Amino acid sequence: MNLPFELHIALRYLLARRKQALISVISLISTIGVMVGVMALVIALALMTGLQDQLRDRILGSTAHVYVWKGDGLTDYRADVARLRAFPHVTGAAPAILGKALITSPQDRAFITIKGIDPSLEASVTDLGRSMRQGSVAALTRATDDGRPGILLGTDLVKKLGVRVGDRVQLLTPDGTLSPMGMLPRTRTVDVAGVFSLGLYEFDSAYGFVTIPVAERLTGRDKPELVELRVDDIYRAPEVARAITDQTAGLYLTEDWTKLNQSLFGALWLEKMAISITIGLIVMVAALNIVASLILLVMEKNRDIAILKTMGASSRSIMLVFMLQGMIIGLVGTALGAAAGWSIAGLLDRYRVIHIPIDVYQVSYVPFVVLPLDFTLVVVSAIAICFVATLYPSRQASKLDPAEALRYG
DSSP: OOOOHHHHHHHHHHTOOGGGHHHHHHHHHHHHHHHHHHHHHHHHHHHHHHHHHHHHHHHHHHSOSEEEEETTOOTTHHHHHHHHHTSTTEEEEEEEEEEEEEEEOSSOEEEEEEEEEOHHHHTTTSSTTTTEEEEOGGGGGOOOTTOOOEEEEEHHHHHHHTOOTTOEEEEEEEEEEEETTEEEEEEEEEEEEEEEOOSOHHHHTTEEEEEHHHHHHHHTOSSOOEEEEEESSGGGHHHHHHHHHHHTTTSEEEEEHHHHTHHHHHHHHHHHHHHHHHHHHHHHHHHHHHHHHHHHHHHHTHHHHHHHHHTTOOHHHHHHHHHHHHHHHHHHHHHHHHHHHHHHHHHHHHTTOOBOOHHHHSSSBOOOOOOHHHHHHHHHHHHHHHHHHHHHHHHHHHTOOHHHHHHHO
């Protein structure tokens, strides 16, 4: 194989013999440093991206993309739902009532959020229907023989209360009946009509779904308080929210998921950037090793450089020799690190190796997602850093005076 002159010399210098064994060891350490840095960076970015995507998907599967309130209330919520459903990019709309309650079973009790829904419309807004583990959303509309309504509870809440489908629970709400002794809390017995698992601990442990009429009686309201919307593209939610407010002259007030979860996703993005910068310093350290190994090589090869120049090699060729040597170290280290990082991230995600407290992070394990853009950015950045590291030693080698090197070498 006929290799270019500069590449042939660079490879010969990299594979130094025993006399220059130290330089070979430093080159090997530099390659390993680049590999470890790139691998760690790919895995770290995959971790943060996976966690962010998982939380976003779970949150948007459990909640709406846009929330809509009406100034004078939703007197006829079906008309409002039909009107809002007609806006561009809106794929689903459903009314809701939210309230707080204390749920009690013979085994335990817990504070929960009561959400009143229209079972026929809720599936168009959230993933509640697909997340049912026992029972169904439609079971809410089927009262028991003695007229007790039903409630849907999350898997974690069911475990805490020690109940199952068909069992009775008590709901105690702060909105009660006014009496001479003051406000008396309202208590109602309901049957567990189904068990859901939305995958988000906040919902699976502290939410109960009932029909709108039941929620009205529990909370003391006479109509739904908001309409929830789902859009065809989650990133269009702010645009849809603004359009609804503008085109209805302020009749509807809106809030979208990006504003409601801005602090959470902002913190995740900041952590992703901080981790990237911190681990990126490993690549910088490896680049300094490349600088050190090339400077040592230039000092060691003074006579060789002088001889090459006297034989007609240009300063550009000499500079290219040492740049190629540094780039070979960088390319090999980057390639090995990128391949290892991609493979390890895939294995960690496939086998769900890293488990985390679900009550803290809302998800039970850490997913790893390698985005092509992140992967490309890591590879290009690592190669660019290694290239910059070769400039100074290569330039110094090209400036070497052959006469001085042969006289004092």
